[in-house]
Amino acid sequence: MEHLPGVAFQVLQSVLVVLAAPLLMGWVNQCRAWLQNRSAPSLLLPYWTLAKLFHKDAVIARDASAIFRMTPYVIFGCMWLAGGIVPVLATGLPFAPAADIIALVGVFALARVFSALAALDIGTAFGGIGARREMLIGFLAEPAMLMTLFTAAFISGSTQLTTIVDTLGHRDFAIYPSLAFAAVAFLMVLLAENARIPIDNPTTHLELTMLHEAMILEYSARHLALIEWAMSIKLFAYMTIGIALFLPWGIAPAGDWGALPLAVGALVLKLALAGAGLSVLEAIFAKLRLFLAPEFLSTAFLLAVLGMLMHFLVRG
Amino acid sequence: MEVILVLGVPLLGGVLLALTGHKRWAPELNAAMSLATFCASAVLTAKVIADGPMVALEEQFFVDPFNVFLVALTAFVAFTTALFSRPYMRIEQHHGRVNAARLRLYHSAYQLFTFTMLLCLLSNNVGILWVAMEGATLSTVLLVSLYRTPASLEAAWKYFILCSVGIAQALFGTILLYFAAEKVLGPGGSSLLWTHLHQVRDQLEPTVLSLAFVFLLVGYGTKAGLVPLHNWLPDAHAEGPTPISAVLSGLLLNVALYAVVRSKVLVDGALGRGFSGGLMMGFGLLSVVVGAFFLSRQRDIKRMFAYSSIEHMGIVTFAFGMGGPVAAFAGLLHMTVHSLTKSAIFFTVGHATQKVGTQNMESIRGLIARSPTIGWGLVLASLAILGVPPFGVFTSEFMMLTTAMHEHSWATPFLLVALGVAFAAIFGKVQPMVFGETTAARLPHPPALLPVFVHLGIVLMLGLYIPPYLVAWYRQAAALIG
């Protein structure tokens, strides 16, 4: 079957994404530790943490409904799907037709809805705070994300991620101002959606300053493990979307085993750089006060719209 | 040669007075430099009347009947204002409202202001015209705030910001004009020369030119005080020292309109008269109506006459917008007589407010008892500006109204109503100021108001009898405008 190599690539990619995501998290933490001039924990620490959590017993509130129990699996599934369909290693995969950028945004939105519902489900105050804040950020970040993706879509003439990557990857090197704007906007959205500084501090232990963590305070053991894992896959997916849109060189066409090592190598290099860059950004900026977050995100939205306008202007 | 003199003298004066403006004889030096400028411009005028339009200094300067009469007018009014300012500023210094250092700034900036206005009028290069216009704004900003009161600071700030923004629009218009010109004339400095542009004006790209004209009209129109861009004008003209109000009202507005008309001539070549004419008529009419109505609600005498300037500039813009020989003649004549009359008004008002100590019209009464010269000066000047015959303003307004009735009768009711409102307002306010009851004593010495009567005399003469050479001159200028 001629589809076999494609399917094999697909499976390989999905497995790779799931396995490699905690490693990315570990790398980001290590870079941050270096920047803060302290010795870093092991790169494999996230794996140990996940293993530890899976061994524990889950403690669930008495009033928790099915949604509470279901949500970690839903979130993990969404993120796994997203990670699988973004062209990380190769384009033209069997699932690729599903990798429409609008569908992708929808998948992330699904995950967000479920986590907010689960946070509200228990009825604690912090859950409510977390849910509301997360929805605020999401509400503002989604249009920005869509605009960014649309800019890339306009340039390549399709909303399918694989087509976008193909077109952008095989053009002659050209500087598109519209993509430059879109890239800045995308970076800002990435920081917001993945609960990074300057929107949210991932290492905070003060509940009142949490945006995302507040939603998952009630989770423990395997549920917490799944959610943490899903978060790292989300970061991985966002980074690979960014790489696919703005730095698409080196991605292999599906079924081409020969290009696979190059693709893997290129991916590792780009993710390493991206992770380091993320920790540098986190070191430079301070966390914004909550009422400034809408400003941050509206700036991202406007940059994205500007990028799109620029595309129309420059193309004539 | 004459051009160098006309421009060089005020520039030299500015530099000299920057060094010596605080001395006791600085006002005399100021007046002397202005007289020298006026003589140079008279010589230039004579030359142009004799020889026709000329270009000078590698085509950087262009003198034709249109701008030479404005040059002569500017130099003349600058001279008479310098004469007026001599005793006036001395008294202000005596009252303590200005000190010697500020007088130095005042005198030096006055000459530099004259220089920039003359440069604007004489330049053939549209870009340099812009630079000179901006220079005129810059040289007067600090003069408007000379007294350093809160109101004058606010007036100067508004003036600066609004006029700078306006003139930035004009710069964009100039860039677009250059853009259109480059296509036809090629890149380089000669594409910005008005004479060259005039020759090829029907080959210039219409869309670009229409957009350029809009920006130029908005930009230079801000400086001319066209509504709705006029916000800075009442404040700037009211809060500065009176000689500055006189030159701003009398001269700078003319120069700004000159820039608009020069642009209009170019644009008409490419687009025909309708587009630019329509725009100018619209702005002009709006300015007349709004100026007249706001005029009636003022309590400060200088603000009231500043709104009157807005109204009259609206009349001139409307006249130029209508186009045609009669209307253009009317516009040119109105520019002249308004300049002379408005500065005469400001001279009298300046003396009146200085003696009484306030600019509030409610507090000024019975000027004629205090000093017949001031009283009669104010009455006559107000009548002149209101268009009462036989003063020249009546002639120009009449010509404009008849042309309007012929060609654009829809506008006539607005104009008549506005003029009527302005008449009622100004006359109603001036009457009690001059003839009202007062207990103030008569002034021991009559103030020197010779410039006022000279101006009014000229305006009267222009109303009764325009000398043939002037008629020919205006006609030539009108023909150039189209």
Next chain:
Amino acid sequence: MSQSMLSQIVNLLAALLLLIAFAMLSQRRILTLIKLLAWQGAALAASTLIVALETGQTHLYFSAFLTLILKVVMIPWVLHRLIDRLHVRWDIETMLNIPTTMLVGIGLAIFAFALATPISQMASALTRSTLGIALASVLLSFLMMIVRRKAVPQVIGFLSMENGLFLAATSATYGMPLVVELGVALDVLVGTFIFGIFFFHIREQFDSLDIRHMEKLKEED
């Protein structure tokens, strides 16, 4: 470098200029505003230099150098000294809040692009698309001048407007003749100095640089 590559770099620099104009709209710290103004001047000088390289017109080299000296070095230095002596740091309130201002800014950018498109068809190939960007940044600086409450950001908006106009000149027409550019530069410099003097007068009189102190004169008393 190839023609299209140079053209793309010019586009990128123009886009950077527009980006800085937007960034200025959202900034509260006056020190950052001055730095952004300096960067804008640098982008402008770089873009003029590239156009000069491409077309070989010598006066553009002068013009790029002039821009560099004036807008990147001198004017920011003057402004720095001013705010040092005036002790202004922040402009907390603006007339509209920042997200609304940004939305209005986007509207203005769309308007400017729409206005400039028919004209840029006729422009030279190298800098065709930058006319719309230049007009957009002029309008954005205009917006900045309107919504700010303190005097110094208003002036910075004005200077940023001049930058946009300069970009329009270089993009539509390969720059104005040198004498005109010198005149404009002189005007800008003198204007900045006069603004500086003004600030001191205003401060002396009102003890603050808040524009709202200067809203007493109205149309009718």
